[in-house]
Amino acid sequence: MNETKTGTFSRSLPVFVGVAIAIAGFLFLDFLSNRPSRISGASGISAFEILEPVEAAAVIGINLCMAAAGLFLKPPARQKILLLLSCLSLFLYVFLAGRGAERVVADLPMARVFPSTSAWLGILGSAVVFSTESSTLPDRFFKSALSGLLLCALAALVFSGQLDGLSVMREYANRSGRFWQEGASHIFLSASAVGAAIIIGVPLGFAAFSRNRLEKGVFAITNSLQTIPSLALFGLLISPLAWLSRTYPFLASLGVKGIGSTPALIALCIYALLPVVRNTYTAFKIIDPAVIDAGKGMGMNRLQLFFTVELPVALPVILGGIRIAGVQTVGNTVVAALIGAGGFGQFIFQGLGEAAPDLILLGAISTVLLALAADGLLGALTEIARPGSRRRQEVARP
Numbered sequence: 001m002n003e004t005k006t007g008t009f010s011r012s013l014p015v016f017v018g019v020a021i022a023i024a025g026f027l028f029l030d031f032l033s034n035r036p037s038r039i040s041g042a043s044g045i046s047a048f049e050i051l052e053p054v055e056a057a058a059v060i061g062i063n064l065c066m067a068a069a070g071l072f073l074k075p076p077a078r079q080k081i082l083l084l085l086s087c088l089s090l091f092l093y094v095f096l097a098g099r100g101a102e103r104v105v106a107d108l109p110m111a112r113v114f115p116s117t118s119a120w121l122g123i124l125g126s127a128v129v130f131s132t133e134s135s136t137l138p139d140r141f142f143k144s145a146l147s148g149l150l151l152c153a154l155a156a157l158v159f160s161g162q163l164d165g166l167s168v169m170r171e172y173a174n175r176s177g178r179f180w181q182e183g184a185s186h187i188f189l190s191a192s193a194v195g196a197a198i199i200i201g202v203p204l205g206f207a208a209f210s211r212n213r214l215e216k217g218v219f220a221i222t223n224s225l226q227t228i229p230s231l232a233l234f235g236l237l238i239s240p241l242a243w244l245s246r247t248y249p250f251l252a253s254l255g256v257k258g259i260g261s262t263p264a265l266i267a268l269c270i271y272a273l274l275p276v277v278r279n280t281y282t283a284f285k286i287i288d289p290a291v292i293d294a295g296k297g298m299g300m301n302r303l304q305l306f307f308t309v310e311l312p313v314a315l316p317v318i319l320g321g322i323r324i325a326g327v328q329t330v331g332n333t334v335v336a337a338l339i340g341a342g343g344f345g346q347f348i349f350q351g352l353g354e355a356a357p358d359l360i361l362l363g364a365i366s367t368v369l370l371a372l373a374a375d376g377l378l379g380a381l382t383e384i385a386r387p388g389s390r391r392r393q394e395v396a397r398p
Contacts, residue, residue, distance in 0.1 A: 015070035015082060018128035019063045022089070025121030026059055032100050033116040033357075035167075036108060042357075044116055050100040059096070059122070062089045066129055079137040082129055087150045090126035093119055095157060101165030112167040114358050140383070147376075167358035168365065175347075179362070185342035186370065189261060190329045193268030197325055201273045202318065205280025215281070222274045230267065230335045237263035238339070264333070264341035271332055272325040279321025283314035315385045323378035330371040334363070344370070 030044030031051070047056055062085055069081045101113040115123075134143050163169050172179055208218040228236075242258030245251050256262050287310060295309040337345025347363030350356075 012070035014132040015066060015129050018086075018125035018132075019067045019070075020125075021128070022063050022122045022125030023060060025118040025125075026056075026063075029118040029121065030116040031118040032097065032104065033114055034104055034108070035112040037110050037112070045100070045104070047096075047100075047118055050103055051096060055096055055099070059089075059092060062092060063125070076137060076139065079133045080139070080142060082133045083137065083143065083146055086126045086129040086133070087146055090123055090130070091150065091153050091157075093122040093126065094154060095162065098157065098163035098166055101163070101167075103165075105165045112170070112358055113165060114167045114361060168361045171347075171356075171358050171362045175362075179347075179366075182342055182344055182346050183366065183370075185261075186330070186333050186344050186367070189264055189268060189336060189341060189343060190326070190333050190370075190374070193265055193329050193333075194272050194322065194326050196265070196269040197272035197276050197329075198322060200269070201276030201321075201325075202280050204273075205277040205318075206284060208277065208281045209284040218277060219281075222277050225270050226274045230271070230332060231338065233267045233270065234263055234335070234339050237266055241266075259340045261336075261341045263339055264336035268329050268332055268336065272329050275321040275324040275328065276318075277321075279324070280314070280318050283317035283321075284310060286317070287313050312385075316382050319378065319382040319385055323375060323382060326374045326378050327371050330367065330374050334367055 026047055029046075031047035031049075032045040033042045034045055035042045047059070051059075066082060066085045066089065069078060069085060073081055097115045097119050104111050104113045137143060157163055158169070164173075204218055204222075208215045238258040241256060241263055245256050245258065291309060291313065292305065295305045300308060333341075333343045334345035334348060337343050337349055344363040344366045347366075348360050351359030351361075351363065
């Protein structure tokens with residue numbers, strides 16, 4: 001009995017931590033920050049100052065329901081209820097932040113209102129619960145459907161104007177044209193860098209697997225390149241690329257310059273290489289020799305063996321490395337704005353220069369959402385590739 005109680009508590013610990021963070025923040029910290037103008041100092045607004053009693057009760061009630069579900073329910077109902085409640089909690093925090101901002105702006109039209117510590121802790125607590133429970137629930141359809149529903153609900157809040165009172169949405173309204181332009185630049189740079197890393201990294205990883213003499217050299221180079229700070233790498237690339245564009249005019253006509261997208265693309269590709277090379281090497285290294293022997297026993301030649309047996313088995317692990325590289329590259333692309341490559345980093349660094357947290361949030365939230373979208377897309381591709389393990393079992397059967 002004691003072991004059962006201990007196991008239940010240990011499984012529920014992340015839920016209790018998330019709920020405790022959310023409730024403590026809601027009760028004792030500011031829910032919104034308000035600046036009378038863009039250059040004024042901020043003042044905090046607690047949840048009980050700006051929300052209706054029923055709204056505050058709903059937030060506390062959902063968090064308490066999550067704690068109760070974590071303590072008393074058993075899998076798989078426990079995970080499903082907690083996932084549902086955490087999505088509802090996250091949506092409620094965003095919705096109430098928008099409602100609270102509208103009430104402030106109604107009295108102070110020039111005010112800049114953005115979520116403060118309490119709102120962010122509530123969102124963090126909900127995310128902790130969602131992440132913990134989704135990792136233990138085998139029902140992928142339920143998780144995907146719920147995640148899609150949450151994204152649709154949040155998108156509905158944005159496009160219906162429910163969040164227009166928040167200063168980050170005001171910044172978006174003032175810069176909507178430039179926002180989509182920088183977003184396209186961010187996606188182009190990230191996708192191009194990851195694509196180049198795949199073209200270079202997959203053959204390199206396979207070569208390291210096939211030839212033991214190359215293994216140490218390949219990983220020594222890729223590991224060393226990964227340790228160079230991003231700003232330092234951008235700086236190291238500026239001078240040689242500027243020299244090349246001056247010495248060979250045709251390169252300048254192709255867009256090769258000391259600043260801009262060219263050094264950013266090269267640096268981002270270098271940073272994306274290690275996870276692609278490492279996972280490709282590991283993917284082929286862990287293939288069971290019995291699977292290859294079974295393919296040889298069926299009369300397959302080397303090429304047939306690679307494309308029919310080895311590659312399908314290795315593909316999910318390779319895609320896992322590409323997934324890591326993709327998410328990492330989306331984040332690294334922010335820094336590329338410092339050398340004129342564009343992207344959401346433009347808003348972040350402009351906001352830092354102007355002491356405008358709402359502008360920083362516009363760039364930061366957009367980057368996070370893009371990284372989550374990349375992670376979801378590449379994760380879905382990885383799951384689609386997993387049936388390759390079934391093909392391995394079929395080949396291995398006598």
